[in-house]
Amino acid sequence: MKCSASCKLARHSGIALNLGVSLVFKTIQTEGIAELSYLLGDDDEGVGAIFDPRADVEVYVEMAREAGLAITHIFETHIHADLVSGSRELSARLESAKIYSSGEGGAEYGFGPEKIKDGDHFTFGEVLVTARHTPGHTPEHMSYLLAEADHPDEPWAVLTGDSLFVSSAGRPDLLGEKHTKQLAEQQFHTLRDFYLNLPDHVMIYPNHGAGSPCGADIGSRLSSTIGYERKFNKFLQFSDPKSFTDYAINSAPPVPHYYPIMKRLNAEGPKVLGNLPRVPALPPKAFKEAIDKKAGVLVDVRTMLAFGGGHISGALNIGGTPILSIWAGWMLDSEKPILLVMESDDDLERIVRLFVRTGFTKFAGYLIGGMK
């Protein structure tokens, strides 16, 4: 192989041609559901993991390819109540990755993930991942400590899932009233005995940011540190489980209707779609016939003002911003197909992604040309 000018210069100057930086760590922020998932890997070794993928998984496939990583592990922090887990979908698309879910807290799954236990270790080149059982938001909840190979016992960060958030903590009341008290006490001990025992300098990377109904008043920063949260996070200021429990329950925002459905779906294992759901294109006449036949629930995703200016009689307006994912969960039944009215046909893929994230995969069609 010939050595180019820059290659010769590299030899001469002692600068390595391979400027690979080994650690790859990226946050994937999904608005609306306010979810934070993570890509972690080592680009020297070419291996990596995804933590808590959302349902429309294309972003992870592309990001891993760009980073030069083969994803071998898909980790879940817990059985999500607020979004469809993309783990099975991603695993099917990649064909290189197994799913690792918590085997603690009596977790049962309707599919076959690898079950992990408190203390289990995983290595991705220079990056060490250690699973820690941190129940409270859910009984099986796992957090993941991240450390460098040089300092395996000194984590630089922890993926906190829905246990510790920036300025908040995961709510303990999503499994029904009879479990809430026990979960709140577990959360108290998780925060106090696990998180507050970590050094101040450890960074926290949670599964949710501001706007998620999984916690009260989650802060607007996407990450923080143990030390900063120790000082200012209200959930870390309690010294007894009773007052913590009262605060955790009373501060929690309303529970969206669709949460119990998500929980069951994610425990059973969401169906692998293989692609974004297809939505038949319907010309106005066919669209009207579909409405008349009650082929689906008529949902108009244009802005409130456009909807106010004129809409098809009987249509439900849910504006096509990212928060649509959550509104749809509140208002619609995922078993019933959707008839879609948009401003422009170009919006289709974006809108379908928003629906898919909270389990809406059935579409009876969209109105060609939209309404404008």
Next chain:
Amino acid sequence: MKCSASCKLARHSGIALNLGVSLVFKTIQTEGIAELSYLLGDDDEGVGAIFDPRADVEVYVEMAREAGLAITHIFETHIHADLVSGSRELSARLESAKIYSSGEGGAEYGFGPEKIKDGDHFTFGEVLVTARHTPGHTPEHMSYLLAEADHPDEPWAVLTGDSLFVSSAGRPDLLGEKHTKQLAEQQFHTLRDFYLNLPDHVMIYPNHGAGSPCGADIGSRLSSTIGYERKFNKFLQFSDPKSFTDYAINSAPPVPHYYPIMKRLNAEGPKVLGNLPRVPALPPKAFKEAIDKKAGVLVDVRTMLAFGGGHISGALNIGGTPILSIWAGWMLDSEKPILLVMESDDDLERIVRLFVRTGFTKFAGYLIGGMK
């Protein structure tokens, strides 16, 4: 204004329709020059700042628009030696932002930035920014503490510029031998008296990541914390200026030839281009004539192997990966126009961006159709 279904639900359920998260904080990572610049703002107030923009500034304009921010401030941590500052370019494009550069350490500029002093405060909605003079890498170097309005005296992060890096620190030897000793001592005191006096939990966001010749062996994580660096960063383990100075000088990588040129350019104020440089498209015959007339330096940006397989006699090979920015700085004279051979014409914009970042804005043309 009519209230849509989701609007009614919002009223009913007590969920705010405005899920704006106030703080916006994003890292813009530029490969090759291994630069990290930052967008900081408050999307409730709609105002924000960019720190240390690179020369091709489109990314900041787009990112600010996506985040719903008017950029009012462009901050520089120091007079860069390794890249062309995009501050003047960005200011000209935005028409809404002034440039804020250090007025400490005797800094002089050939243009008119606002000069800031140690302790100067800036407010962007919920975000407070405090400038701190942290000389060492350069005499005028500034770091910026970030705090929340609720806790103005308890920063959650510091933008460290080229003072403290992850696992490293900014080299003190870029202003010529006669300044090195004094700068190294200043860096010692900056690290010891400013950084090590911050609490462990404060996050650090530097101006460079792994691969930058501005520091020795910069770590692969993009951010870290004071506490983690206190433990493991070699540059923070010295208790006397003498041994620190020896280590800082001996560990520093070779200085690219173009560094002194960048330094002068950035102090004088890089010319505002208004757009990416135009590169005339030349058919093979015209391209050959341009070579014969010595209209420019012939640079072939294809891969080493393609170049080895066949190239125009006299061409210099600098592969078109992001590191091209630095190789060009080592090998080329920015006063001489470039005649460009690419694999495909589609590569043009990407390649031009790489050149612009280290001051190459003169192009005599590119070979239409490339070589493949």
